[in-house]
Amino acid sequence: MAQEKRMAGDYEVYQALPIGRVEVILGIDMANTEKPYQVCYCDQNNLFGVDQFYGAEGFADYLEAMQEFTKLMQWEMEKLQTERSAIPKPMPPIQPAQCLPLKSEDDLMGRIVVVRPEWLRPEFRTADNQLIWVTGGFGASGNSRGRSVFAQTLYSGDEFRYYREDLIGFLKPEHTPTWATEKLAQLQAEKAPSKPRPRDEAR
Template identity: 85%
Template sequence: MEREKRMAGDYEVYQALPIGRVEVILGIDMANTEKPYLVCYCSQNNLFGIDQFYGAEGFADYMEAMREFTKLLHWEIEKLQTERSAITEPMPPIQPVQCLPIRSEDDLSGRIVVIRQEWLRPEFRTSDNQLVWVTGGFGVSGNSRGRAVYAETLYSGDEYRYNREDLMGFLKPEHTPTWAAEKLAQRQAEKAPLKPRPRGEAR
């Protein structure tokens, strides 16, 4: 069976290189006589995990398009390097032996879970990207038929969509790094409901 073409609008995706949180796309539409080459970004971090193309620019010349393509890649690499340099402590990846398995009946809402290394892109296979706080989704309930799990990265607070099978387990308490315990306490304090003032208390 013929493989379905991946399209960015009218352009067939010719090159797609994942880097950081995006893909850099080069598309070709030879029916477009003025600008047959397209360079843009693509992200799938949305509710349905579908392609979202943005930042598109058309080119008449292939070499000009390739120069723009490589320039966007270089920018994303620089952003990753800047992010890494801001992290001053080691972030070794979390291994399966450090986790308790997630059972089908476990409810995940409001819990800290570990993302499988193989789900993450190579540049993100570190503990600061693996530890996430589950916030919702049809896959969080025990024995649910749903798969979607929405979570915030514990270190940065960035929001992502996962499937339940992307989760490796619950981190064993003895393997919890100091930074993770501090981040969790901070986030719990931020999300705690404010206590009402007693009547008559000065504002």
């Protein structure tokens, strides 16, 4: 069976390079006589994990389109370098031996879990991207038939959707870095409901 063509609107995806949190896309539509080439971004960080294309720009010339394609790639690499330089010390990948494996009955809601490094793109295979705080999803419940797990990256606060099988387990206490404990306490404080003020203080 022929593989279904990947399309970005009317443009067939000709080049797609993942970098950072996006893909940079070059599409071709030879039926478009004015601008047969298109460069855009794509991400899949949504509820259904489907392609979302944005920032599209059309070109009449292939070389001009490739120049824009490489420019977007360079911008994304510079963003990653800036993010990495802001981290005070190296954070090597967390390995399975440092974790307690997940059990089918484990409830993940509100807990810190480790993402498998192979699930992440190579540029994100570091501890600051592996440690996540689970916030919801059917896959977060123990013995659930659901797979989706919604979580925040503990270090940056970015929100992502995972499958339960993308997760290694719980980081063993002796391997838990100080920054992770501090970030968790901060998140829990932010999510905690505020206490009502006494009536005599409400005025």
